[in-house]
Amino acid sequence: MNYQPNAEDLQAILRTLKRAHRAAAPADAALRQDRLLRAAKLIRENHTAISAAISADFGNRSVYQSMLADMATTVKMLEDSAAQVAQWMKPEAVESPGPGMQAWIEQQPLGVVGIISPWNFPINLAFGPLAGVFAAGNTAMLKPSELTPKTSELLAELIAGYFDPLELTVILGDAGVGAAFSALPFDHLVFTGSTSVGRHVMRAAAENLVPVTLELGGKSPVVVAEGFDLRTAVERTFTIKTFNAGQICLSPDYLMVAEAQQDQLVMFSKQFIADSFPSLMSNPEYTSIINERHFERLLGLLADAEQKGATLINLAPAGEPAFERDARKIAPHLLLDVTDEMAIMQEEIFGPLLPVKTYRSAGEAIDYINANPRPLAAYYFGNDADRQQQFMRQTTSGGLVINDVMTHASIDTLPFGGVGASGMGAYHGIHGFRRFTHAKPVVVQSEDGASNLRLRAPYADKAQALHAFFNG
Template sequence: MEALEAAAGEVSKDEIMKLFQAQRDAFHAELPVSYQTRIDRISRTAQMIIDHQDALCEAVSNDFGHRSSVQTAMTDLMSIVGHAKDHKKNLKKWMRPEKRKTDFPLGLLGASGQVEYQPKGVVGVIAPWNFPINLAFDPAIGALGAGNRVIIKFSEFTPETGELCKKLVADYFAPEEMLVITGGPETGKAFSEIPWDHLIFTGGGSIAKHVMAAAAQNLTPVTLELGGKSPTIIGPDADIQRTTQRIALGKMMNAGQICLAPDYLLVPQDKEEAIVEGIKSNVAEQYPTLIANDDYTSVINARHKERLQSLIDDAVQKGAKQTIVNPGNEDFSNTNSNKMPLTVLQNVSDDMRVMQEEIFGPVLPVKSYRHLDEVIDYVNDHDRPLGLYYFGEAESDKRKILDKTISGGVTVNDVIFHIAQHDLPFGGIGPSGMGAYTGHDGFKEFSHAKAVFRQPKINIAKIAGFLPPYGDATQKTLKQQMKF
């Protein structure tokens, strides 16, 4: 594999196919995959992260130009260890066959039915750059817990992290268990064309369409974790200080480069200015300075920074009011850093690119409303979001938003936090993705639910009249069964 990667940093489809086939052969030879084996692989994954946390944080920071090591530890590493602990606590229970009822009177005659959760085989994981460790190994733990083998494709935008993880996985695992490959777009294309037993992709919707089309050629089941524009709705009775503090935390984390980041705010018309002021003051409290602040993360590269600036310029040109939240009054034009201050945009309209594209950075549009029903109509008129956030106290308003909008997941009175709960499924719907993982839902996602029916010795078909030649018994059974 090294020789094939050396030329252009890409891995050929033939080489990926060899790695896949080696894992598939080892998987079949091992069946059934014991609880002890699954827990051992999960434990090694967690221990790998714990043993090398400093090196992993440094690699991610180097790839970003700067990223808070504390944040990487919290959002990437801690989550993986937590996911491993959740499996250690619950996996034995999840693996048990589920008893199911048989149709009357088969159970009385000795028949039985159950669902057995069986591993699928080899799972391919295409990880993104924004949380490169978490979004590689969190799905991997789910796949390993279900009894599968795993091959992970790291993003070319985090090369140092990818190379380090490639080395670490090789140290902790046999290649037939789990391995990492790196490479660029050609590798990614080849990776999605492999006949995986399951493929999970985390990234943008435009690339997801190509991944899904390639997977369709092999009828590969896919989990797509995408993104989109996650609305943050501030209700008429929300506590503005608490609300804006939590929004500031969620939006500034990873410099807004989160698929679940608050993408835009929907705020009561009479509280818009107070909310903008609240955002500004809370950002200033959390990040008094930005450029040299170790807690504040850089935009991933110059190209992405230019894209974000173009969104701002387009909105301002079309009439938006911009407020640059720069608490330390720093000169961002006189630095080689790709860090950006938060830009709040008011008077936004749907003809602006910032209201059409997923932002994925420190830009926050604010749109006002008069009645909550307007908010519901607006959200429902746009693509289903990955996350939706509501701030407010009245239970009737919370229930209205929950019942009348559709999204991948919801956090009430905060943002993003539903993804941190291991017993809740994480996934999108429609343009924001399909399928879900983490916890028990992830175990099921990466397992095949196999129906097993055991027929008793007694001749059921003859008793029921289903054994030819058909006669009176047949008609009697049909008459009974065709009642509703």
Template sequence: MTDAVIDFPVQDARTGDRRLSQLLDAQRNAYLLHGPLSEERRAAALDGLHQAVLKYQEALVEAVRQDFGHRSAHETRLADIFSTLGAIRHARKHFRRWMKPQRRSIALTFQPGRGRVLYQPLGVVGIISPWNYPIQLGLTPLAAAVAAGNRVMLKPSEYTPATAALLERVLAEVFEPVEVAVVQGGAEVAQAFSRLRFDHLLFTGSTPVGRHVMRAAAENLVPVTLELGGKSPTIVAADYPLDKAAESIAGGKLFNAGQTCIAPDYVLLPRGREEAFIAAYRAAVTRFYPRLDTNPDYTAIVNDRHYQRLTGLLEDAKRRGARVETINPGNEVPDPARRKLQPTLLTGVPDEAAVMREEIFGPILPLVPYDSLEQAYAYINDRPRPLALYLYSHDEGVVDRTLERTVSGGVTVNDTLLHVAQEELPFGGVGESGIGAYHGEAGFRTFSHAKSVFHQSRLNGTGLMRPPYGAKMERLLKFLIR
């Protein structure tokens, strides 16, 4: 994800925010005094959160629209409201099963002792959420942390201030401040937040900022879950219909105008099929968006800074000899003030171009030809491991080989984005695209401590293992070590 929260300065500022420390102390003291959220309180809180999101859904949609300049209301309802409600309902339905102790078998040597694993709330969880899906990426991990019995401090992005302010109001109707608190502020607040002594810290944002967050958390040995990003590849295999692939890829790429951490970042397709793909992609975009500037379905780039960054990527690619295919179905004269960046395909882009090295996070899509699938795998594996990978093929052998030969956080086959919408599938990165995972039961486990408990029976043989050692111990060891 590109600049999803803030740019941390290289220097490690040591000035803490006293207010943040007081909030953390209040939540930790409540945890120590009253314990974790009870089973009944978790159920009531998740019910209340679900009802509050429903109550404020229109206001939330409008707040996101204001923050983006323009954000498709349907995309907000689908990606932010629907997905968040689904995550809350799933946690509400299953958390009692997730929290049950698990019996574990005990080696014959230590029987009739008994073993079990207890899933204990960690305590106070910090969440730093981004701007691109400010509701979903704030409330989904929060619901998982609450389902696990934790207290939570949430730091929303300063790039979406209207949404952040409304989220604070929504959460205040459901939780006491010692249960869930929202922290507002810019870069200095985010830096201080990442240095707090949380029991766990979840950050969603860019890989460079993730490094700073992890470094700050490491000062206090705070465990982290990092949901980052990177350049998620799409492979179109030779057996898959190119027009269907192009339409599906366009839908995933242009959702939220490409401002999605798992958006397709480049397409690998059989050499010689670039022109056919360009034509099919152009036709799909024209069907989706007959016009762009005044189209309520086409989302704006979030702010001027990101708009300028994206136009800079295009200018750099042009200077380096790339061919630029801009798609403007209505032949409009774009108004830069609207920040509606036109969908763009790139071919012949050299690897040293910035668009091939940086996460794009916009409606720009480079095409990379390959001569064999092994060459495509080598291209992917020569780069940092991505958050997502997409494959278009009906050949099960190709699917299995691709899954085996590549490493990514998650995969969707014959579509894009949809693996992230499955609550039963863990969502997370690998390598530079992230550490750890959440969603559904994986989120509950992330925000829980798996405590091992061994119960010794009244009748046991451990007395045979105590000194003074002698012949009996020698015979016992000969029996055990074999």
């Protein structure tokens, strides 16, 4: 990655895309479908090379994980949007406001959308937003993460072969380029990443009054109700906590159980890891931490928690170390006796470490969640319908999954996004189409202009009817 565009270069690229978008007729259904299907075709035809590039960037990334979560899910999202976009883009009829008048809602493309995608799912979180952006008739500029350089460079090369740069162009560069990118006057900007960087992105976008979609993660809780089968809860939680080594915005960030269940929790966790990963450090199915900085950050979280009184439970199979620097792998850990003063309870973990808090009542667990910033997702394990409803009504999160973890993210008919500190705006399926579309109201006045006449002076002859309206 030698050439790094400066702010003037980026401005020029965006001006060119905007001019082209204005000059072209609004994209019809056929063109939108074509763009969506070309994006899906790009992934289908190059999935092997993409998997290899992602794994090289991570040091080791499970090929199955890349194929499933990064590519198969994304292809389905793109192809489903292509199948439905002709219906989505139809004008929405509304009731006529008066005799001889017409009114409807026109689904108008926004223009050029900027997408800043992260490193943890570099295909899904780049092309997932594009499913909505293209369906809505927009064009786009994509800034993939500099932390996955091989994948980002491959994406730039592939996209140039499948798309005209006036449809979709890729901007490569470091964090400085990303900052300049976020300051561009897009018609909409999508950012997926940390809350701290999200603040900077939103501040930069505000200078140009650019609307933003922010997916920021946060600390997603798991609450296991008393009476629910703890083994099932552990298995479903650690299925996601070990997927991509926990480097997922929706990964559980802490788990809450009744005090009496803590010993069983440890036992079931050890059994699950042993059954799922007979080895970790040499196992290609167990993903590495993305880079040395994040690896050391996670070890720092463990050290800080232990120094402040936490009990660390290494879940690695017998005889394996807690971590290995050369492979940049860290075994799954439980952290017991955690307190809010520990760094691991203050920041998003993004790794295979799971703090455990105990509660004495269901209300105590809800109060704890509500005392903290709103998470991207919340996970509740419990079969009592009234308790499920209580948890749903009394907590606020981007999404809620009952008796599982992260399931909602792959259901394209559901909106995906955060709330409060975990983000704003949602996409996926029709929700993405709506997010990147301007719902433009259109009114055609009647020939006699009756509704306009009530606004025209003099008003004396109209006042009696208005008084009658207020006085019944």
